[in-house]
Amino acid sequence: MASTTDLHAFASALADGSPVVDVREPDEYADAHVPGARLIPMGQLPDRAGEIDPATRTYLICKSGGRSLRAAEYLTGRGFDVVSVDGGTDGWVAQGHPYATGPEPGVVR
DSSP states (O other), X not given: OOEXXXXXXXXXXXXXXXXXXXXXXXXXXXXXXXXXXXXXXXXXXXXXXXXXXTTSOEEEEOSSSHHHHHHHHHXXXXXXXXXXXXXXXXHHHHTTOOOBOSSSSOOBX
């Protein structure tokens, strides 16, 4: 069973330098994403899972938490230490946390 976390705990993990993978589509990512989040669309996970360190706790985020939970279930079943962020990017932005736009992981707004 995949683990989930709330936005408060995620903010703390992010501040501590934990890696984040955004599993949405590129256009969604470009609209708004957590600064530093790496884009690996859910449909590409089977081919790109090797880009995630299975031994390092990695946070998965999407729009609201549904896709990231499915991605976490997939990766957890393959031995990865991943956690789905409940509330997703929409919740992150709504709570007033900084976010980035564009196709690159940076550019904070």
